[in-house]
Amino acid sequence: MGRFRARHRAGAKTRRGGAGGDLCKFGEIAPETSETANTIRAEFLRFLALGGDDRAPLHERGVRLQGAFIAGELDLEGAELPFYIRLGHCRFSAQIILRGARGRTINLQASRLRGLIGERLKLDGGLLLTNVQVDGPIRLVGARIASDLECKGARFENPDDDALNCSRAKIGGGLFFGETTSIIGRISFAHAQVGTLGDASDCWPEGSLNLDGFIYEHISSRAPLDSRSRVAWLDRQQKRFLASESFALQPWSQLSKVLREQGHFSAAAEVDIAREDRLRNAGCVAPLPSPRRWWAIVTAPAALRKQCDPAFSSGAQLKLAANVIPWCLHWFYGRFAGYGYKPFNVIGIAFTAWLGCAGLYSYAAARAAFGPSNALVFQNKDYEHCRPDAQEKPENGKAKIGNWTRCPELPGEYSSFNSLAYSADLILPVVSLGQSHDWAPITTGDDWSLGYVTRLAVWGEELFGWVAALTLAAIASGLVKRKDGG
Numbered sequence: 001m002g003r004f005r006a007r008h009r010a011g012a013k014t015r016r017g018g019a020g021g022d023l024c025k026f027g028e029i030a031p032e033t034s035e036t037a038n039t040i041r042a043e044f045l046r047f048l049a050l051g052g053d054d055r056a057p058l059h060e061r062g063v064r065l066q067g068a069f070i071a072g073e074l075d076l077e078g079a080e081l082p083f084y085i086r087l088g089h090c091r092f093s094a095q096i097i098l099r100g101a102r103g104r105t106i107n108l109q110a111s112r113l114r115g116l117i118g119e120r121l122k123l124d125g126g127l128l129l130t131n132v133q134v135d136g137p138i139r140l141v142g143a144r145i146a147s148d149l150e151c152k153g154a155r156f157e158n159p160d161d162d163a164l165n166c167s168r169a170k171i172g173g174g175l176f177f178g179e180t181t182s183i184i185g186r187i188s189f190a191h192a193q194v195g196t197l198g199d200a201s202d203c204w205p206e207g208s209l210n211l212d213g214f215i216y217e218h219i220s221s222r223a224p225l226d227s228r229s230r231v232a233w234l235d236r237q238q239k240r241f242l243a244s245e246s247f248a249l250q251p252w253s254q255l256s257k258v259l260r261e262q263g264h265f266s267a268a269a270e271v272d273i274a275r276e277d278r279l280r281n282a283g284c285v286a287p288l289p290s291p292r293r294w295w296a297i298v299t300a301p302a303a304l305r306k307q308c309d310p311a312f313s314s315g316a317q318l319k320l321a322a323n324v325i326p327w328c329l330h331w332f333y334g335r336f337a338g339y340g341y342k343p344f345n346v347i348g349i350a351f352t353a354w355l356g357c358a359g360l361y362s363y364a365a366a367r368a369a370f371g372p373s374n375a376l377v378f379q380n381k382d383y384e385h386c387r388p389d390a391q392e393k394p395e396n397g398k399a400k401i402g403n404w405t406r407c408p409e410l411p412g413e414y415s416s417f418n419s420l421a422y423s424a425d426l427i428l429p430v431v432s433l434g435q436s437h438d439w440a441p442i443t444t445g446d447d448w449s450l451g452y453v454t455r456l457a458v459w460g461e462e463l464f465g466w467v468a469a470l471t472l473a474a475i476a477s478g479l480v481k482r483k484d485g486g
Helices: 009-020 042-049 227-235 250-261 265-281 291-299 302-308 314-322 324-340 343-366 381-386 419-427 448-481
Strands: 039-041 063-066 069-071 085-088 133-135 155-165 170-176 182-188 193-198 215-219 370-372 439-441
Touching: 039 042, 042 063, 042 069, 215 250, 227 250, 227 265, 250 265, 265 324, 324 343, 324 448, 343 370, 343 419, 343 448, 419 448, 439 448
Parallel strands: 039 069, 063 085, 133 155, 155 182, 170 193, 193 215
Antiparallel strands: 370 439
16 A cells, blocks of 8 residues: 555545545546646546555445546556456546456446457446547447447547557447447447447447347347338448448348348348348349440440450450349349348239239220220121221121120120239239120221231230239248247
């Protein structure tokens, strides 16, 4: 205790407070400057944090300071910290070193730090950084924190370097960031594990995050759980984790898994869809050059292509051209069925197509653009008055109707034309209502253009029906096999 004998009032006050377990208050806020009345030497604070000695014992409540100026580097590397440490509203003139230390709870609420180096730190309690201001790095690589890492209202600033590095850390409680949290610099939770993630939409800076391998069991109900906010969070990863060479799939799969386990199935599906979109945009599905690059490849002279860049070679052009097909199919699958995560999209589009085509067929039928596909009926003179090109006085002597779909004399066993049933017959490939077998567009006569348009619609709807049916079948089989419920 001799070499730590207090040289001024602050040290004596701290020693007395430590022995009695009282809060030693030097001010309400972190001091701007060092003064005799508020300055505590870092080495003396270390002595107290380690438990003091017989002449200056530390109360079981631990070290409790407020509003002090800590002079020098507080070096607790490898130390055993037996008691609670609360250093609130304090200003530190140098970094806090907690590398390899073991302790309980450390509370630095509203303090001003030059940095905190805590690799392999082990705490049986939590690390409370609420409203702290840090002008330097926070390094908690490989740390083990049994309770919470609390960062609400904190401001971390370390431009062009790590502002917060929690790589490989394990946090048994929650990781909490509030709306007023501000971070300038890189952030890493690579291969870290957290019980509960509680954040705000705007606390993460653009292009700063490393979330590769980040595992969390739950997202707090107070944190954003909508797909837009959560996808925006993942889009704030460092650019290298969104590029084809090192695209990080795990953060997307982890988010989707947690949202689905919490019952947010729609949001989870949107995250899965966004992941596929990002994969395609990154060139992981089928790499394509940018439009400007593509134009340069196509228009550059052959000699220049070979001399300047291997990508200008004809083989490379063919390879890029071949990638257009899978790229387009992937894009279509995403828009059509949400990559299998939105099967009801297919049903909705099919329903719209059914009604739209039915409306076209109804209009075409009213304009006499449909006729019987059975030749025995179409060429039978008994029904000549039903033909659109029938004479005013047909040979069969019956009054002209001029529209096959309104001909009452057709045999009873021949199906009457119905536009809704006709459209359903085309779009449902495994169902036969007899309409498409008995009726077909007429491409002759005065209104032949309508007939051709209708025939194209028939072909298109029939093809769409097969595509929709096969897509739903593929999705159904995927739903059965996929274990994550997606």
